[in-house]
Amino acid sequence: MSVVVPFGGGEEASIGPALGRLDLGPGDELIVADNSGGAAELAIERARVIAAAGERSSYHARNAGAEAAGCEWILFVDADCTPEPGLLDLYFDPAPAARTGAVAGEIVGDPGQDAIAARYARDRKVLSQTDGLYGRGRTVAATGNLMVCREAFEELGGFVEGIRSGGDVDFCLRLQEAGWALDFRPRALVRHRHRESVPALLATFARYGAGSRWLNGRYPGLSGRWPLSMREMARVGTDAVRLTFAGNREQAAFRLIDGAGLVAHNVGYRSSNRAR
Numbered sequence: 001m002s003v004v005v006p007f008g009g010g011e012e013a014s015i016g017p018a019l020g021r022l023d024l025g026p027g028d029e030l031i032v033a034d035n036s037g038g039a040a041e042l043a044i045e046r047a048r049v050i051a052a053a054g055e056r057s058s059y060h061a062r063n064a065g066a067e068a069a070g071c072e073w074i075l076f077v078d079a080d081c082t083p084e085p086g087l088l089d090l091y092f093d094p095a096p097a098a099r100t101g102a103v104a105g106e107i108v109g110d111p112g113q114d115a116i117a118a119r120y121a122r123d124r125k126v127l128s129q130t131d132g133l134y135g136r137g138r139t140v141a142a143t144g145n146l147m148v149c150r151e152a153f154e155e156l157g158g159f160v161e162g163i164r165s166g167g168d169v170d171f172c173l174r175l176q177e178a179g180w181a182l183d184f185r186p187r188a189l190v191r192h193r194h195r196e197s198v199p200a201l202l203a204t205f206a207r208y209g210a211g212s213r214w215l216n217g218r219y220p221g222l223s224g225r226w227p228l229s230m231r232e233m234a235r236v237g238t239d240a241v242r243l244t245f246a247g248n249r250e251q252a253a254f255r256l257i258d259g260a261g262l263v264a265h266n267v268g269y270r271s272s273n274r275a276r
Contacts, residue, residue, distance in 0.1 A: 001028050001071050002031060002066075002070060003029070003031065003077060003088075004066055004069060004076050005019065005047075005079050006033045007032050007036060008079070018082040028088065029070065030047045031065045032048070035053055051064075052064035057275035057276075058167075059159035063158040066158060073147055073148070073150065075087075075091065075147045076147075076148065077190060078192070081192050082193075084190065090105070096183055099179065099180055100182075101152030101176075102146055102147065102180070102183070103185055104145065104146050104147075104184050105146070105185050105187075105189060106129050106130055107134075107144050108125075108191055109122030110193045116257075117197055117201040117257075118196050120253075124254070126194065127192055129142065129145070129186070140172040142168050143171075144190065152175060156178060161275070162274060162275050164210060164275050165207045166210075166215045169211075201261075202260055202264040205261045206265065206268030208265060209268025210272060225266050226265040232262065233262070240255045243255060
């Protein structure tokens with residue numbers, strides 16, 4: 001299998017040890033697609049680092065990594081994810097059926113993160129392929145932990161480039177429209193290091209908003225703005241007060257982040273999804 005990791009900068013402290021947990025067998029390869037210009041200076045054991053700085057886009061980096069890959073199956077894993085032992089083997093337990101174009105593993109939050117933004121993301125199962133945002137309906141999957149058949153990838157022309165967000169959803173939809181299946185292996189698990197500051201988390205929600213608008217342009221009615229209204233914000237405030245008086249201050253804080261996330265997504269929905 002070819003494992004492709006897009007590197008956008010900022011993950012220097014964890015990318016080496018995280019990738020070191022991959023159980024690579026004979027014929028497997030590890031490719032780091034440098035989208036920042038800095039990964040080439042990292043000492044990443046067993047990895048081949050390639051340049052992928054044509055634009056600041058993780059989708060561009062994934063395409064560059066896939067082009068350099070030589071195996072039948074390509075596993076995309078994000079640099080801020082730590083694979084659980086046996087990840088590659090678990091993707092083939094059981095083996096993918098014929099016409100399976102992609103297989104998604106699970107993404108959970110790193111339990112070692114104690115910042116409130118990271119605890120919030122774990123609680124809300126952000127990025128989960130089975131219970132969270134990407135698990136709803138099981139028609140799409142996040143590229144933080146996604147194995148793709150090379151034949152299907154080449155048939156589709158890879159990921160759309162020139163965008164910041166929404167490319168994983170678009171790829172999965174095009175995959176299934178072309179007659180390929182999307183399968184799931186919830187035991188093939190990685191632990192994702194979420195943003196640790198609330199402003200950074202809200203910036204992520206704003207980026208999701210920009211991606212939602214872009215997706216709606218390609219698939220009308222698919223991905224609208226998160227519902228924001230005075231009534232909804234009043235409900236958020238009421239819930240926060242009720243939870244505080246009940247002694248559950250953490251969930252009260254999470255409800256306030258829910259409200260701020262609604263605002264951030266709506267702001268992002270009005271912004272450009274164009275990659276730099």
